[in-house]
Amino acid sequence: MTNDDRLDETHDPALRSWVASANDPQTDFPIQNLPFGVFRRRDRDERWRGGVAIGNRIVDLHAMAASVAMEGDAAAALDRARAETLNELMALGARPLKALRLALSRLLREGSRHAADAARWLLAQDDAEYRVPARIGDYTDFYASVHHATNVGRQFRPDQPLLPNYKWVPIGYHGRASSIAVSGQRFHRPRGQIRPQGSERPFVSASRRLDYELEVGVWIGAGNACGEPIAIADAERHVFGLCLLNDWSARDVQGWEYQPLGPFLSKSFATTISPWIVTLDALAPYRGEWRRDADDPQPLPYLDDPGNRRHGAIDLQLEAWIETAAMRRSGAAPVRLSRANFGDAYWNVAQMVAHHTIGGCNLQPGDLFGSGTQSGPNDDEGGSLLELSQGGKHPLALSGGETRSFLEDGDTVILRGWCHRPGFARVGFGECRGTVLPAR
Numbered sequence: 001m002t003n004d005d006r007l008d009e010t011h012d013p014a015l016r017s018w019v020a021s022a023n024d025p026q027t028d029f030p031i032q033n034l035p036f037g038v039f040r041r042r043d044r045d046e047r048w049r050g051g052v053a054i055g056n057r058i059v060d061l062h063a064m065a066a067s068v069a070m071e072g073d074a075a076a077a078l079d080r081a082r083a084e085t086l087n088e089l090m091a092l093g094a095r096p097l098k099a100l101r102l103a104l105s106r107l108l109r110e111g112s113r114h115a116a117d118a119a120r121w122l123l124a125q126d127d128a129e130y131r132v133p134a135r136i137g138d139y140t141d142f143y144a145s146v147h148h149a150t151n152v153g154r155q156f157r158p159d160q161p162l163l164p165n166y167k168w169v170p171i172g173y174h175g176r177a178s179s180i181a182v183s184g185q186r187f188h189r190p191r192g193q194i195r196p197q198g199s200e201r202p203f204v205s206a207s208r209r210l211d212y213e214l215e216v217g218v219w220i221g222a223g224n225a226c227g228e229p230i231a232i233a234d235a236e237r238h239v240f241g242l243c244l245l246n247d248w249s250a251r252d253v254q255g256w257e258y259q260p261l262g263p264f265l266s267k268s269f270a271t272t273i274s275p276w277i278v279t280l281d282a283l284a285p286y287r288g289e290w291r292r293d294a295d296d297p298q299p300l301p302y303l304d305d306p307g308n309r310r311h312g313a314i315d316l317q318l319e320a321w322i323e324t325a326a327m328r329r330s331g332a333a334p335v336r337l338s339r340a341n342f343g344d345a346y347w348n349v350a351q352m353v354a355h356h357t358i359g360g361c362n363l364q365p366g367d368l369f370g371s372g373t374q375s376g377p378n379d380d381e382g383g384s385l386l387e388l389s390q391g392g393k394h395p396l397a398l399s400g401g402e403t404r405s406f407l408e409d410g411d412t413v414i415l416r417g418w419c420h421r422p423g424f425a426r427v428g429f430g431e432c433r434g435t436v437l438p439a440r
Helices: 061-067 072-081 087-092 094-108 113-121 146-156 232-238 251-257 306-311 325-330 349-357
Strands: 036-041 049-054 057-060 122-124 128-130 139-142 172-174 180-182 185-188 191-194 203-206 214-220 239-246 271-273 317-323 335-341 368-370 412-419 427-437
Touching: 049 061, 057 061, 061 072, 061 113, 072 087, 072 094, 087 094, 113 122, 172 349, 180 185, 191 251, 214 317, 214 349, 232 239, 232 306, 232 349, 239 349, 239 412, 239 427, 271 427, 349 368
Parallel strands: 139 368, 180 271, 185 427
Antiparallel strands: 036 049, 036 128, 049 057, 057 122, 139 172, 191 203, 214 239, 214 368, 239 271, 317 335, 317 412, 412 427
């Protein structure tokens, strides 16, 4: 363990669980993780309820609450965590969530007398189905990777890839919450207005340049009153946790519509998220120094804080994989398209929250942020096909002789993410999977 005061007994890498699969070094969900989601048994007409992932199992929090007595903040949090959505749990804020996570850790450790209750509260993850874990009141998508912004900007503005405000303002736009769905989402290729370069008139067509975006989702916990900004030093107390997020994008529709007000129909048709929310407490061992190059503008005071400089980066490894229809027919394994690290983001989670509220905007429990496409500094670290294929000019070679400049019907994109650091357990996010269907 380190001297970081945010670490506690739940992060001890020596902890083992009586849920045997949680002790596999490669599991995404060891006892040190304990992410929250909403589930029910597959093919059963039963109520949705809150759960916690551990190994390849789910702890049914509704069933647990009927047989386990907790006290204080942990009891209040468990009562709300077993509901059909996690909004009420999110609204409680950081302290009750931390208390519940500690109580669950103790219950699930080797030697706990509650191991005998396993049959009553555990369900195999493969026997469950999931839904979006909270009612999303509002969804905001940021543009937090300078590498992504630069890669895309070079394609359109070679002499000035970054617009003048990028290094001063955490750029974002208001997205569509209604089309956000959990991993396994299948959506039809969108149609929209397109005007190719050199054409005098736009026309309506199915998108020919459909893309994925490798992003991190940020779930808001306790909100703020309208008109009361959240100080950056307090920002993470208003964050419930993180997930993986794929903000599918119709690049040809986007190119025509985005000026002057930004993305609209090019991104509102589908967004896919992973089902499990990894709490910031679980990510404490993987925090690091957030740095701004000395030659860059330093953040304005409301975006700067000594604590955020010390711990604002999250060492979260991200990957995007593709499984084409031909791969599925032949039994071939998915192919990795790209990788990145959330620690390379130009703007971090606390800065997104502080900026979003500086004008008085009130966030609510269950609001969702997207980080924007996460790309790294290297050629294979572009978080989208737009970058990897350089706007379609250099198609990517896949297995079996296939290539891709943009997504084709039948393609499944799989996002994965995990944190690992010597001396600590591996903490993962599960999968975020979505499939493109033909246009209607």
